[in-house]
Amino acid sequence: xxxxxxxxxxxxxxxASVKVSCKTSGFTFTSYTISWVRQAPGQGLEWLGWIAAxxxxxxxxxxxxxxxxxxxxxxxxxAYMELRSLRSDDTxxxxxxxxxxxxxxxxxxxxxxxxxxxxxLVTVSS
Amino acid sequence: DIVLTQSPGTLSLSPGERATLSCRxxxxxxxxxxxxxxxxxxxxxxxxxYGASTRATGIPGxxxxxxxxxxxxxxxxxxxxxxxxxxxxxxxxxxxxxxxxTRLEIK
Numbered sequence: 001x002x003x004x005x006x007x008x009x010x011x012x013x014x015x016a017s018v019k020v021s022c023k024t025s026g027f028t029f030t031s032y033t034i035s036w037v038r039q040a041p042g043q044g045l046e047w048l049g050w051i052a053a054x055x056x057x058x059x060x061x062x063x064x065x066x067x068x069x070x071x072x073x074x075x076x077x078x079a080y081m082e083l084r085s086l087r088s089d090d091t092x093x094x095x096x097x098x099x100x101x102x103x104x105x106x107x108x109x110x111x112x113x114x115x116x117x118x119x120x121l122v123t124v125s126s
Numbered sequence: 127d128i129v130l131t132q133s134p135g136t137l138s139l140s141p142g143e144r145a146t147l148s149c150r151x152x153x154x155x156x157x158x159x160x161x162x163x164x165x166x167x168x169x170x171x172x173x174x175x176y177g178a179s180t181r182a183t184g185i186p187g188x189x190x191x192x193x194x195x196x197x198x199x200x201x202x203x204x205x206x207x208x209x210x211x212x213x214x215x216x217x218x219x220x221x222x223x224x225x226x227x228t229r230l231e232i233k
Contacts, residue, residue: 035222037171045163045171045214047222059221062127095170099218104157109219112161114182116170 002026004096004117011123012086019082020120022096029077030054033099033110036070036081038092039119046092050110051079052101057108086124093119128153128217130225138233145202147228149215154195159219162191162200165227166211174213175200207232 007021022034036048049060051070058070069082079096100111129152139145149160158178163171173182175191178198188203202209210232215225 037224044212044227045165045216045224047216047224050222061221097170104219106156106220109159110222112173112176112182112216112218113171114173116172119170 002115004115006117006120009121013126014086014124016086017084018122019080020094022079022117024077030074033101034079035097035099035113037095040092088124091124093121095119128223130215130223132215132225132228136229138231139205140233141205141207143205145205145230147200147213149198149225151196155217156219158194159217160198161216163214164211
């Protein structure tokens with residue numbers, strides 16, 4: 001069956017970095033995209049970006065202000081999201097999710113997220 | 127960037143009633159790249175609808191999506207107890223963005 005299993009909860013100090021992993025199984029990793037979405041406590045969903053698992057092509061939300069980097073390791077079917085210069089408002093549950101990859105009028109596009117990881121709580125606190 | 131605005135913020139209905147949730151985009155959503163998700167407390171979101179009107183695998187027929195351009199609607203024809211949750215619309219494609227959500231609560 002299709003699974004996305006994320007790494008465990010993290011506690012970080014302001015200014016530090018965190019790297020969340022998302023190990024996938026049950027599908028051909030290189031044929032899909034991985035999106036990252038976060039949810040602050042009691043708040044809605046915030047889209048962070050997506051990456052094509054094979055090529056590494058990616059798009060990021062402007063709000064990340066260049067602090068985030070998404071990568072994939074095709075040898076282990078694992079995706080990663082690193083966030084640097086952490087602030088207290090980065091405290092959230094971070095989700096990875098699988099999406100389709102297709103070509104659209106603007107180039108390469110990603111499709112809606114049909115399978116999700118269980119979420120990783122990242123707490124930023126001094 | 128496209129901004130998605132969902133209404134109402136909270137919808138109070140009883141089981142068996144019909145629910146209509148709205149999602150309005152600040153500019154036209156290309157090729158109807160619009161999806162709807164359901165989220166229950168402590169769980170990851172669940173894809174319900176994509177392409178504005180196509181039900182995802184395993185989603186019951188009481189869920190339907192419609193709309194194009196800037197105005198989209200999720201309709202739940204007859205509410206079941208398990209349908210009370212938060213619903214999000216999402217634009218996808220080159221970039222993504224979510225609406226702020228509609229909370230569907232039991233009246």
